Amino acid sequence: MRIVAIGDSFSSGVGDQRRIGRGWSARLAVGISAEQHLNFSMSGVCISEVITVQLPAALAARPDLITISVGGNDAIRRGFTDLAMRESIARLIEGASSRGAQILVLGLADMPRCVPMPSSVRVALSRRFSRVNAALIDAAVLAGAAVVERWNDDASYVRSNLHYDRVHPSSRGHQHLAGCAAAALNMSQAALCGDEPPHEAIAPKVGFVVRGGAKAMKVTGRRMPGIVQAVRAERTAQDMVMA
DSSP: OEEEEEESHHHHTTTOOOSSSOSHHHHHHHHTTOSEEEEOOOTTOOHHHIIIIIHHHHHHTOOSEEEEEOSHHHHTSTTOOHHHHHHHHHHHHHHHTTTSOEEEEEOOOOGGGTSOOOHHHHHHHHHHHHHHHHHHHHHHHHTTOEEEOOTTOGGGGOGGGBOTTSSSBOHHHHHHHHHHHHHHTTOOOTTOOOOSOSOOOOOSSOOSSOSSHHHHHHHHHHHOHHHHHHHHHHHHHHHHHHO
């Protein structure tokens, strides 16, 4: 079996301390004894870049299985809309399955649940992530793709399964996702042994933002302008309802 990974930092292996075979997709390949694993994913990319750059390369490799992790970077960008997001996700998954390869989609977790940030930002960001996750799952089900569901997976929020940034999986977290992926594909997990150290250092207080009202919003606005836009939109909608 030839496995090709496309997507963002979750597939590129951010948070995995293992030097060789980093990331849940690579660990999955080892676990199910795949003959080859190619990884075209890249940190920070949005769905549009995955469609135009990574997907053609993935299809040219003639894979048996394509793993996809996208959506998180789009959710924090300015100009985010549900319609555009759903159309892009559907286009990506349809394109990935056009050559007959099996598709595995990694769902999103509720990232704001783990990252220190102002409550107004947390609420807006969580709503966006929820909508993106729903779009991913809906498109995957429609295309007959397998799904690794993370939103309601308690293990996705366990500190030992998180990198010190509290966004990406740790080495243990990547191993957990590999096991979930194998289960979603109904494949044997015999080779997915736990090869991680008993503990992994986690910084006690890190995140996108600092705590505290205006200062936190200032930092957030500089690093995640789309979230500030989302917070303002949520507040405007609430004011309209109350009026």
